[in-house]
Amino acid sequence: MENFPPQSPSLKNNEFLHVASVSNTIGNKMLYAECLVIELSNPDLRENALHLLSKMTDLFRDLAPLLWNSIGTIAIFLQCVASHPDTKLSFMKANIPIYLYPFLNTSNKLAPFEDLRLASLGVIAAMVKVKTKEAIGFLLATEVMPLCLRNMEIGKELSKTVATFIVEKILSDDDGLAYICGTPDRFFAVGRALDRMLASVDNQPSPRLLKLMIPCYTSLTKNVGFFKPNPTPPS
Structure with a gap:
């Protein structure tokens, strides 16, 4: 024994x-x-x-x-609750995802912070893996987009991928796209984050990351009717 x-x-x-x-x-x-x-x-x-x-x-x-x-164990439990149709709504009503946002707001790139960043992104990704209007609405109302864009820039490849997955899910939703394209600042913030990843020399995007970035660009091209740039003043 x-x-x-x-x-x-x-x-x-x-x-x-x-x-x-x-x-x-x-x-x-x-x-x-x-x-x-x-x-x-x-x-x-x-x-x-x-x-x-x-x-x-x-x-x-x-x-x-x-x-x-244990790294990621608690996050695994939260992902199960966040993704299950019988518990997702209660999970959001309790505002539990908001408690993870500080981990996404840090700029520290040390391994323990990267682990926290990835685990937190994983919980949010679980919320939108099976997309619902309630989940998209919650994330937009709690301003998760700036946090995702931040992690698309400072995170390691896996964190970038999960953050981009969340952004892609939001952009693929009509309400999400309308929100992002509702102001030029939001629209160009997403475009800049994607462009910086694409133009990175030291860390070329992986095929998995590129497969998520391309739908994001495609969604942004559908912004007609959401906002119109200011017309050029007559000379």
């Missing part, structure tokens, strides 16, 4: 609960809990892993710090 089997731990419910209850080795419990936390990132194993972790609260006193300090 000193070593746990290499197979997926969440698929051995009864075996683990018996081992965990009789074992006095904290290291064994920690190792098993860490495996379950890793499985939370796998959609196929997440439900069972979460079920087992919920039964460890009395067996393993250090479970809470393990979950809290």
